[in-house]
Amino acid sequence: MSTENLEVGYNSRIEGDVIVSKADAVINWVRKNSVWPMPMGLACCAIELMATGAARFDMSRFGMEVMRFSPRQADCMIVAGTVTYKAAEVVRRVYEQMASPKWVVAMGACASTGGMYRSYAVMQGVDRIVPVDVYISGCPPRPEALLDGMMRLQEKISQERSLTQLTKKR
Amino acid sequence: MTLSFETLAKQFDSLTQRPSSDYDAFNVDADQLVALCEHLRDKEGFSLLVDVAGIDWNDQSPRFSVAYHLYSVIKQCYVRLVCACVGDESPEVPSIVSVWPAANWHERETYDMFGIHFKGHPDLRRILMWDDYKYHPLRKEFPLAGIEDELPAADVRERVDANVIAAPMMGGPFYAQAADHMSQREPSAADQSWAESNPKRD
Numbered sequence: 577m578s579t580e581n582l583e584v585g586y587n588s589r590i591e592g593d594v595i596v597s598k599a600d601a602v603i604n605w606v607r608k609n610s611v612w613p614m615p616m617g618l619a620c621c622a623i624e625l626m627a628t629g630a631a632r633f634d635m636s637r638f639g640m641e642v643m644r645f646s647p648r649q650a651d652c653m654i655v656a657g658t659v660t661y662k663a664a665e666v667v668r669r670v671y672e673q674m675a676s677p678k679w680v681v682a683m684g685a686c687a688s689t690g691g692m693y694r695s696y697a698v699m700q701g702v703d704r705i706v707p708v709d710v711y712i713s714g715c716p717p718r719p720e721a722l723l724d725g726m727m728r729l730q731e732k733i734s735q736e737r738s739l740t741q742l743t744k745k746r
Numbered sequence: 747m748t749l750s751f752e753t754l755a756k757q758f759d760s761l762t763q764r765p766s767s768d769y770d771a772f773n774v775d776a777d778q779l780v781a782l783c784e785h786l787r788d789k790e791g792f793s794l795l796v797d798v799a800g801i802d803w804n805d806q807s808p809r810f811s812v813a814y815h816l817y818s819v820i821k822q823c824y825v826r827l828v829c830a831c832v833g834d835e836s837p838e839v840p841s842i843v844s845v846w847p848a849a850n851w852h853e854r855e856t857y858d859m860f861g862i863h864f865k866g867h868p869d870l871r872r873i874l875m876w877d878d879y880k881y882h883p884l885r886k887e888f889p890l891a892g893i894e895d896e897l898p899a900a901d902v903r904e905r906v907d908a909n910v911i912a913a914p915m916m917g918g919p920f921y922a923q924a925a926d927h928m929s930q931r932e933p934s935a936a937d938q939s940w941a942e943s944n945p946k947r948d
Contacts, residue, residue, distance in 0.1 A: 669902065
């Protein structure tokens with residue numbers, strides 16, 4: 577009597593503890609599920625950022641709860657708030673202290689475009705000084721919007737070609 | 747009226763009354779400002795300096811004046827002093843940091859925004875804009891959008907290839923339209939037909 581083998585997928589009892597995959601897929605899977613964000617809290621968006629990290633919205637569900645306040649231990653800078661020309665220097669310096677691979681999220685209207693500040697003092701979008709991966713609209717964005725933006729960043733990370741092509745950034 | 751103008755005017759001959767819709771307001775000359783402030787603090791109980799603000803009168807002379815708001819916690823009333831600056835090119839008034847230390851940052855801000863020099867200030871530096879900034883943004887001749895300039899730090903400027911730009915006003919300034927319902931009163935520009943990527947055609 578023989579049983580028909582209906583299993584299509586991988587069976588560790590038969591094949592042993594081996595998984596065959598692409599290196600890119602594994603590396604990206606590791607990276608996207610442990611994004612360590614650094615809060616660049618510059619204005620009121622940072623309050624929503626704090627709410628996103630706290631119990632009610634709980635960013636740790638997506639593997640991003642390890643907020644690091646040192647750029648050397650972080651790999652995603654969340655620019656939350658108004659970037660003035662005076663602060664732009666600091667934002668750039670902090671960005672350069674982060675180790676690659678690194679990503680930047682522009683959270684809210686001000687970080688994305690200058691927002692309501694059409695002003696002599698405010699940089700009209702942080703993408704003028706750092707390469708931005710995800711822009712999040714809102715003034716400030718609700719925590720759900722930030723979570724959505726961070727999940728889109730995860731999608732983006734999962735599609736990167738980490739081994740074959742070094743990400744070219746400024 | 748909690749202050750007697752006549753009594754004060756006997757001691758400070760440059761004092762004049764200033765039209766005001768709320769509380770007592772006086773004009774005072776720069777050379778009597780510090781003495782008047784000390785008198786108001788010690789004899790009249792105005793222990794709290796609430797605000798220091800600059801005013802640019804544009805074409806008039808004296809062009810700049812500085813307004814001080816004082817509060818007495820005992821009498822629970824305000825008094826406003828306005829002092830015209832000496833000189834229109836590089837305006838100057840005496841600093842009152844010696845009377846109220848709270849004036850320190852207020853005067854730095856007024857210096858930053860208007861270029862008014864406070865004589866005797868212990869540390870007159872810019873407070874909002876960066877140190878090398880060349881302009882005084884709240885002066886009347888300064889355009890609303892700002893003036894093109896270089897970013898503060900030279901090494902960062904080199905790496906990012908970005909500048910301080912005149913903000914795209916997109917038909918602004920932005921103001922709330924008069925409308926019945928709040929949802930209709932979203933601030934918007936009068937002319938929204940142009941943007942940074944789509945410049946205005948004259």
